[in-house]
Amino acid sequence: MAFCSRLNASNSSAIAFPSSPARHRHPLAAARASNSSNQANGVDTFKSQEGAGSKSTSSCDVMKLFNDVQQNMLFLNKQRIDALDGLQRVEREKEILAAKLSLLEAEVEATVSERDMLKQELQDIKAIAGEGRGMQNGKGNTGIEGYAMPSPVFSELLLRIDSMVLTGAINIEQASRLKSLVSKQDAQAAKTFLSLEPQGDKELAFGLLPLLDPNRRFGLHITHICTELDPIAISGAIGNFVLNLSRALQRKGNLVEVILPKYATMNMDAVQNLRDMQVDFRSFFGGQWHRNKIWTGVVHGIAVTFIESLHPGGFFLRDHFYNYSDDFERFSYFCRAALDYILKSGKQPDILHLHNWQTALVAPMFWELFASQGSGDTRIVFTCNTFKYQCLQEPAKLGLCGLDPVRLHRADRLQDIVQPNFVNILKGGIVFSNKVTTMSSAYAYDLDHGHGLQSTFMAHKNKLLKVFNGLDVTVWNPAIDANLPSRYSSEDLSGKVSCKRHLKQQLGLSSNDSIPLVGCLASQVSDSDLELIRATLNCSVMKGAEFVVMGESKIAELQIEFEEKGGKIIKSKDDSMAHLLMAASDIVICMLVDEEAAELPLIAMQYGSVPIIKQQEASEGSVKDADDVSRWMDANAFIYRSGTPQDLMVAVIKAIDCSVNDPERWKQLMRNGMSKDFSWDGECVEAYVSAYMSMK
Known part of the structure; x- marks a missing residue:
């Protein structure tokens, strides 16, 4: 009885009882009405003036009143719980709608970004074409903002195809297929034509006909997920590696882009067409969806996406790129955000190219969480400049970015060989990637330099590649080296x-x-x-x-x-x-x-x-x-x-x-x-x- 009284007292001021049928009328009001009526007749029903029978009847009435109170309170509590459940459902639906809206906005922005990037590429091709032919505008200069005026490359190629038919360099069927390349404005056909145009029809045909090969290799879409890029974010050798490889890949006809964290300390002056995409992009971390800002720009002709974390931890609002106690949290957040961005923007790159332990977690995260969402054709390459830095963490921390610690804390997955109570993030990059390379030679795979990963190298030896970096031949070239007292070449030593x-x-x-x-x-x-x-x-x-x-x-x-x-x-x-x-x-x-x-x-x-x-x-x-x-x-x-x-x-x-x-x-x-x-x-x-x- 005391519990019921406290419950009623605590809720009476906060709960307004609704209108109800007579049998659900407020019991205290009924009691007051009954008591008032009896007092008016000179009868006090709570006194035992009428003997044991009256006393028993009064006790029963009180018990009935309190039972009615309890029933009403249960009824009202149930209504309140149902109302809260309904409110939570509305909130969840609101979040889902907001997420869908964010996804649509991201897709729209990504489409605009890709359109801008394609426009830039077209301008570059036109500029190259114009410069290659020495085209100038009517004022005798090379056009607006340093770009050469475009020349009618494909129109001239169309005429040369007719010439090659008439001179017997190609047949009519080959000419038809080459004209199909012209109608598609095939960049490789234009490039080949520009390089061979001064030569005869036979030489031009010899260069163009391989483009008709049905097994011809078309460009790949390669996305680098990394933490450095020369010259905007440089700490070690990785930034120079990513830039030079990306530019070389793009010159080979591939589509290359880079995804970076947006650090507080970056050389943003080197970014062309820097643009805030103005989208509310969210990524998952620590059981919540966190806001990020997305920026895009171009660095030395390479499309770059910057993810600016708005996480309360201020992950990239630091004076330096590395060497903080929460580096695992910082870069695992970035890994998850990069994959969330790729998914929500609708990108489906052929290759995800990862670099060092800071982005190694992308590999297990991709196969465990994202590959089943329409990206199963993507493959992963992991490049590391040294296997010395591996990042060991408690398995439970994998859950921050949505991974299952129990599933991954195994010897054939992320479990560290030397300290089995930890997971090895770098090892995860090796195990879950399709190919693994170093930024130098294969020295890091041998017993002297493996840093405890030798058994992992052996288990995955079929995916290890030995590739030397390219040289910067503008720096290392004896024919033009200003550091030498005499220059030389292979023809004159x-x-x-x-x-x-x-x-x-x-x-x-x-x-x-x-x-x-x-x-x-x-x-x-x-x-x-x-x-x-x-x-x-x-x-x-x-x-x-x-x-x-x-x-x-x-x-x-x-x-x-x-x-x-x-x-x-x-x-x-x-x-x-x-x-x-x-x-x-x-x-x-x-x-x-x-x-x-x-x-x-x-x-x-x-x-x-x-x-x-x-x-x-x-x-x-x-x-x-x-x-x-x-x-x-x-x-x-x-x-x-x-x-x-x-x-x-x-x-x-x-x-x-x-x-x-x-x-x-x-x-x-x-x-x-x-x-x-x-x-x-x-x-x-x-x-x-x-x-x-x-x-x-």
Whole structure:
């Protein structure tokens, strides 16, 4: 009875009782009415003046009244609960409608963005076409805002097709199919025509007819999800890698775009056509949908989407890009937001290209949550510049972005090998990607540099690719290198001899040009690398060669030994000296200790120096062993089989002997290296395109 009284007292002021039939009239009101009536007749029903019978009747009436109160309260509470449920349903429907509206707005904005991007590409093509033909407007300049005036490329191609038919270069059926390419304004057909137009009909036909191949490869849609891009967000080597690879891929006819976080500290001056899409885009994280702003722009011709997080944690409103205690939360949020954006904007890229542990979580997230939503044809490539940084986290944190910790915390998935109580985010990128590459050579896959992931490499060895980065041939090219006293090329090597004399004079070495010079760039070395350098010094002295190493830190430990044996150590970070050492050396010892040093074999070959490189570090596509009889005609390097000083010494002896005793073969090795295209447009981009196509 006391509980019912408290319940009534607490609710009577907040609840207005509705009108109801007589049997549901307010019991207290009925009691007052009854009591008032009895008092008017001089009778008090709550006094026991009428004996036991009256007392019993009064108790029953009170009990009945309170029972009625309880029934009414239950009835009203049920109505209130039903009303709250209805309100919650309305709120949920409102959120669903808002999400649908946001999706439609995003799709509209994405369509506008893609339209703008296509317009920009068309302008670029027209500009290139106009510049290639020397077209000018009536005022004698190259048009508005630096763009050349467009020329009627396809109209002229149409006329040339008729000419090729009349001259017998092609038949009528081929002409019809080529005209179909013209009607579609095929960019590759226009590009081929512009490059071959000055030549005859037969030569033009020879270039155009391969475009009719039914198996012709058309461009891919490649989306990079990354955390850096040169020059707007640079911290390490990844930003330069993404920019150069993207530009090379786009020059090959592929559609390339980049998705980045919008940091508070970015060089936005380098972004063209920066635009706030003005959409309320939401992404899932921590059990809630959080707002983001979407920005778009163009960086060196590449379409870029910036995701500006409005999460209360201020994930990207920091002074630096990395090294915060909540880096996992920051970048897992970005990974989920990037995938939510791709889904809601209707994009279906052929390839998602991920970079380093910060975006590795995209791979398991894609296959676990997004592939079933219409993106099952997309494939994933994961590139890492070092496997040293892996990001270990408690499994429960995977739930923040919607992943199932129990499902993924397994040895064949994300469970860390060394610390099994944690999940390894970098490992997730390896396990759930279709192809895995490094930003250098394959050194990171071997037992010396695997950082505990060797068993994972073995389990996924069929997806590991060995690809060297492309070289920036505007920087590393002996024919135009301003750091050299004399420039040279594979056709005229006399400048290389001059560079060798210049360096030896600076270092006080012998003036004899016939003495082989062995060079080594070693900015960061381990104790085992010091032993290799010592072995090279001893071997060079024994064979009558000279050895110069450029580096700092541990290299200084060998100073006295070098001076005693006639070797030279250059303690400098002077970039021009590094260029001169590459040009002056006959032989270059390559120690691939980081992603920057991974370019050394290619730089050496570009400068006509023959590299000596460890087998695991040698890309099969670029480096070919001079000790392999089957590779004699295209060999360009000496490869030693293991990391022991003894094996390195054997390779050094073979290289020195070849340079001294077989000068004709040595020149062939030099020219083989110099003749290869190590630019981003050469073997590097072809290797990535082949990898992409093999997955499709």
